[in-house]
Amino acid sequence: MRVLFATSEIYPLVKTGGLADVAAGLCNALQQLNHEVTVILPAYLDVMEQLDSVYEVAHIGENVCGIERRVRILRAENDSGVNMLLVDIPGLFDRAGNPYQNEQGNDWWDNGERFGLFSRVVARVALNQLDLDWAPEGGHCNDWQTGLVPAFMRLFASDSNLKPRSVFTIHNLSYSGKFPYSLFAGLGLPDTWWNPDMLEFYGEFSMLKGGLVCAEHITTVSPTYAAEICTPAGGFGFEGILQQCAVQGKLSGIINGIDTEVWNPARDSYIAYPYSVEKGRVAQKKRNKQHVLQELAPQSASVDATAPLMGSVGRMVEQKGTDLLLKAIVPMVEETDANFVILGSGEHIYEHGFTQLARRYPERVFVRIGYAEDLAHQIEAGADAFLMPSRFEPCGLNQMYSLAYGTPPIVHATGGLKDTVVDASPESLATGDGTGFVMQEATTAELRRCLERAVELYRRPRAWQKLQKNAMSQDFGWQRSAAAYLEIYQSQI
Ligand code: ADP
Ligand code: GLC
Numbered sequence: 001m002r003v004l005f006a007t008s009e010i011y012p013l014v015k016t017g018g019l020a021d022v023a024a025g026l027c028n029a030l031q032q033l034n035h036e037v038t039v040i041l042p043a044y045l046d047v048m049e050q051l052d053s054v055y056e057v058a059h060i061g062e063n064v065c066g067i068e069r070r071v072r073i074l075r076a077e078n079d080s081g082v083n084m085l086l087v088d089i090p091g092l093f094d095r096a097g098n099p100y101q102n103e104q105g106n107d108w109w110d111n112g113e114r115f116g117l118f119s120r121v122v123a124r125v126a127l128n129q130l131d132l133d134w135a136p137e138g139g140h141c142n143d144w145q146t147g148l149v150p151a152f153m154r155l156f157a158s159d160s161n162l163k164p165r166s167v168f169t170i171h172n173l174s175y176s177g178k179f180p181y182s183l184f185a186g187l188g189l190p191d192t193w194w195n196p197d198m199l200e201f202y203g204e205f206s207m208l209k210g211g212l213v214c215a216e217h218i219t220t221v222s223p224t225y226a227a228e229i230c231t232p233a234g235g236f237g238f239e240g241i242l243q244q245c246a247v248q249g250k251l252s253g254i255i256n257g258i259d260t261e262v263w264n265p266a267r268d269s270y271i272a273y274p275y276s277v278e279k280g281r282v283a284q285k286k287r288n289k290q291h292v293l294q295e296l297a298p299q300s301a302s303v304d305a306t307a308p309l310m311g312s313v314g315r316m317v318e319q320k321g322t323d324l325l326l327k328a329i330v331p332m333v334e335e336t337d338a339n340f341v342i343l344g345s346g347e348h349i350y351e352h353g354f355t356q357l358a359r360r361y362p363e364r365v366f367v368r369i370g371y372a373e374d375l376a377h378q379i380e381a382g383a384d385a386f387l388m389p390s391r392f393e394p395c396g397l398n399q400m401y402s403l404a405y406g407t408p409p410i411v412h413a414t415g416g417l418k419d420t421v422v423d424a425s426p427e428s429l430a431t432g433d434g435t436g437f438v439m440q441e442a443t444t445a446e447l448r449r450c451l452e453r454a455v456e457l458y459r460r461p462r463a464w465q466k467l468q469k470n471a472m473s474q475d476f477g478w479q480r481s482a483a484a485y486l487e488i489y490q491s492q493i
Helices: 018-032 111-127 148-157 181-186 207-214 223-228 239-247 281-296 320-336 348-359 372-380 398-404 415-420 426-431 446-458 462-471 479-492
Strands: 002-006 037-040 055-062 067-077 082-086 138-142 166-170 205-207 217-220 250-255 309-316 337-346 363-367 385-388 409-412 437-439
Touching: 002 018, 002 111, 002 207, 018 037, 018 479, 037 111, 055 111, 067 111, 082 415, 111 138, 111 148, 111 181, 111 462, 138 372, 138 398, 138 415, 138 479, 148 166, 148 207, 166 207, 166 398, 166 437, 166 479, 205 207, 205 320, 207 409, 217 446, 217 479, 223 250, 223 415, 239 250, 239 409, 250 372, 250 415, 281 309, 281 363, 281 372, 281 462, 309 320, 309 348, 320 337, 320 348, 320 446, 363 446, 372 398, 385 446, 398 415, 409 415, 409 446, 426 462, 437 446, 446 462
Parallel strands: 002 037, 002 138, 037 082, 138 166, 166 217, 217 250, 309 337, 309 385, 337 363, 385 409, 409 437
Antiparallel strands: 055 067, 067 082
């Protein structure tokens, strides 16, 4: 099949979270299954600077919000060989830094116009209106940044024989791409679509809703999350539409895979001491632990390397249960010998909280505020257990990376975390199923209880090694999930 894959991030060119890894992993897997995938991405300045050969294949004028913009479609090839198109819109994407936010951590003032116009252009490419030498059979769109692609496809196809075929994947329903009516009008969407059955969302305009109401099929990134988003507790106001999709058989939950070329402890170029489930696992993990401590602890020699090291990597936001973690660390440090290694960035209040904790316990809590791909891999390899007490988690990749690295995850039973981690009881350990520690509720008390269980089990080397072995024996490669996406493409596109 020929599929146009629209995304606002792709590893390694531009990444703020899991979407980038998923875009790369899924497209590579589809390509390996002999399907033709072309990724379409905004021509961010930082991406353009990383690409060697880029050339124009089409250009077009688009009038949006009263401004006539010249848009260029560029072709490039990325290292893995997946074809790539870039949408270059001077003034909108040629700025340095994060794709969504300025240096102060505020959303770019014109995100609506940026991703609205990007989606409009992607829809034209998906319908082959620009006469490129490659015509897709349909589009696969991801999150609110490309939510309007299915909507524009429907709009542009309405006065032609073209078939608007698209699949829309929800990676995180809590980001709904909400903007005022003026943007809806400025993007040239028909006024008859300004109603609750179409793009109006409680008096505002939601770009994500464009994907939900106009795509042929909706997927999300785990079976449990697919059920959760149909409830008022997990639906962020979209539960009504999603229930309808579920009833019509238009909603599927497909668990993400992991890219085993990039996240593989036996071949990871970021880690100092590679290891595998078969060979030297225990000794090498100890060395990686010392290595990560050297990276982060000013006086690493005085850190007790025999004590369990609990790791965390991720966005510091309410979704991830960052506040629960902050609260659980103090009693754990006071009452047990557990140490903590934390990498992340996000809301100022949490960044400040961790910085303070590191000052208070300089030999027990090690913190790096910021984004560092290499350190993320080193923490997965060097920590003994991994913390993910998310309030909700559509899929989550870090718990799967942790399993692959023999770093049992401590997770809350929600979304993809529930679908990928099995609590370690004596029985589940023995049967080979137990892989981590599962909190039934997202509370500090539950997190502490799981941390204490982990510390206790860590003191029983044979049981801990069994847990690590179970974790590392799981298969989270992309093959199965890519096949599930293909089935949906084949029936819908
Ligand atoms: P989400 O997409 O909600 O942030 P996921 O678990 O799906 O959560 O994916 C997060 C990805 O981003 C992982 O690959 C993780 O290692 C990476 N990541 C998050 N924060 C950081 C950070 N501060 N430094 C390096 N990598 C990070
Ligand atoms: C989102 C979700 C995360 C998921 C990722 C990739 O960022 O928060 O749970 O793993 O997308 O699908």
